[in-house]
Amino acid sequence: MSMYISNGKPRVVIVGGGFGGLYAAKRLKKADVEVILIDRGTSHVFQPLLYQCATGLLSEGQIASPLRHLLEDQKNANVVLGEAKSVDAEAKVLTASRFDGSTFDLSYDYLIVAAGMRQSYHGQEDFIKWAPGMKTLDDALAIRRSLVAAFEMAESLPTAEERRPWLTFAVAGGGPTGVEIAGQIRELAMHALTNEFRAIDPEEARVLLFHGDDRVLPSFSRALSASAGRTLEKIGVETHLGVHVTDVSETEVETTDKKTKEKRRYETRTILWTAGVEAVPFVEALAGALGVKQVGGGRIEVGRDLTVPGHPDVWVVGDIMSLDKLPGVAEVAMQGGRYAGNQIAAIVENGGPNGKPFKYRDLGTAAYISRRHALLQAGPIRMSGFLGWVSWGVIHIAFLAGFRNRVSTALNWGVTLASKTRRERAITYGDPETARQPYN
Numbered sequence: 001m002s003m004y005i006s007n008g009k010p011r012v013v014i015v016g017g018g019f020g021g022l023y024a025a026k027r028l029k030k031a032d033v034e035v036i037l038i039d040r041g042t043s044h045v046f047q048p049l050l051y052q053c054a055t056g057l058l059s060e061g062q063i064a065s066p067l068r069h070l071l072e073d074q075k076n077a078n079v080v081l082g083e084a085k086s087v088d089a090e091a092k093v094l095t096a097s098r099f100d101g102s103t104f105d106l107s108y109d110y111l112i113v114a115a116g117m118r119q120s121y122h123g124q125e126d127f128i129k130w131a132p133g134m135k136t137l138d139d140a141l142a143i144r145r146s147l148v149a150a151f152e153m154a155e156s157l158p159t160a161e162e163r164r165p166w167l168t169f170a171v172a173g174g175g176p177t178g179v180e181i182a183g184q185i186r187e188l189a190m191h192a193l194t195n196e197f198r199a200i201d202p203e204e205a206r207v208l209l210f211h212g213d214d215r216v217l218p219s220f221s222r223a224l225s226a227s228a229g230r231t232l233e234k235i236g237v238e239t240h241l242g243v244h245v246t247d248v249s250e251t252e253v254e255t256t257d258k259k260t261k262e263k264r265r266y267e268t269r270t271i272l273w274t275a276g277v278e279a280v281p282f283v284e285a286l287a288g289a290l291g292v293k294q295v296g297g298g299r300i301e302v303g304r305d306l307t308v309p310g311h312p313d314v315w316v317v318g319d320i321m322s323l324d325k326l327p328g329v330a331e332v333a334m335q336g337g338r339y340a341g342n343q344i345a346a347i348v349e350n351g352g353p354n355g356k357p358f359k360y361r362d363l364g365t366a367a368y369i370s371r372r373h374a375l376l377q378a379g380p381i382r383m384s385g386f387l388g389w390v391s392w393g394v395i396h397i398a399f400l401a402g403f404r405n406r407v408s409t410a411l412n413w414g415v416t417l418a419s420k421t422r423r424e425r426a427i428t429y430g431d432p433e434t435a436r437q438p439y440n
């Protein structure tokens, strides 16, 4: 039986309260429909700043806003905590599970799926134990715990030899997330921790960045990625290009050179994984139910109206949508969510979709490298250094959900810049493996 009794209005079920799902729900505010937004977490997480939460610059509350709060004033919207598990496309019913494993059904007239990606370990699921990814709040807090604990461990060990692996930090993946976290670890060590430790010199922290390509940030122009490479070198990040991380353990990371196949091992107690993403497990169930194949990274191919071919009542948007090789960035998800909401509003109001195909407006991408240095690439516009950094800050504040979070984040950045301290370094002792799969 369906959990919610229909109020007689067409029901839109949205899976995922990230950028795609939230913008779809908001677009439907004035539509004569009932909106049910289901998410496995309670908050809309601003993933682009997860690494700042992991490195003690921002609190988890500053980068996450409760979905219920964000949709408080939208009277036609209801938020449900649960994990979507399967779909019956004929009966138009979505089945989801609660924390305790019990399940419930949600019937729908229209379904929007914006469930996003998770970190991919390319089949090496055992890596997660020693190399957390950077996709969720749990990941960020697990990384914060590893980083804080590593410096504390080093401080309490008597010899330099014993301290070395604790002060060596390995990052797999030289895309924006890997570059950002690598730079932030060096900044944490150089600026925030130097005066607080007595036995160790945090500046000795060695940060190793491993990347399979011949340059970091391959999604940016060659000139911008070269500029990022120079800045990383200047702040002391050791970048190793053309290598894959092929093994991780509690005490070591192994890399393999792509060309020569030469293997190297580095002693380290902290390994972070940002090398690839894949669709969350629900997408496989959805593809099966809709009778379509998953494409690269487990994505689902959609038509120009963002519906799944043969299913005019099912929209797939955001990172899990495959269309024209659009990148997995927040703008694609926001514009896709808004478009899907628009189409449903048109169907309900006018009896059919508005007929206009989805057109993505590229507003560019940005990556933070270090203090006073970020990259911004938008069409013909290319910025790096200080100008890029200021633009990066303005963009991120503008897109952060919630006025309070915007103000407090801007304040935190200002205080950190002025005082060089990082106050958000409280750690918890949760279990990232359980956190990755809380709904069993």
Ligand SMILES: Cc1cc2nc3c(=O)[nH]c(=O)nc-3n(C[C@H](O)[C@H](O)[C@H](O)COP(=O)(O)OP(=O)(O)OC[C@H]3O[C@@H](n4cnc5c(N)ncnc54)[C@H](O)[C@@H]3O)c2cc1C
Residues within 6 Å of the ligand: 015, 016, 017, 018, 019, 020, 021, 038, 039, 040, 041, 043, 044, 045, 046, 047, 048, 049, 050, 051, 082, 083, 084, 085, 114, 115, 116, 117, 134, 135, 176, 177, 280, 282, 317, 318, 319, 320, 328, 329, 330, 331, 333, 365, 366, 367
């Ligand atoms: C560290 C990091 C840095 C990034 N930096 C940038 C950047 O600088 N600029 C940029 O444009 N983009 C950036 N991105 C990418 C951007 O965050 C994504 O493109 C965007 O979040 C995609 O939105 P989405 O709605 O598709 O998915 P998400 O935002 O991932 O949201 C998916 C939601 O679905 C929920 N969910 C998943 N499975 C289920 C289920 N079975 N049932 C119920 N709920 C479910 C999740 O809890 C989540 O809330 C970054 C990403 C990361 C990880």
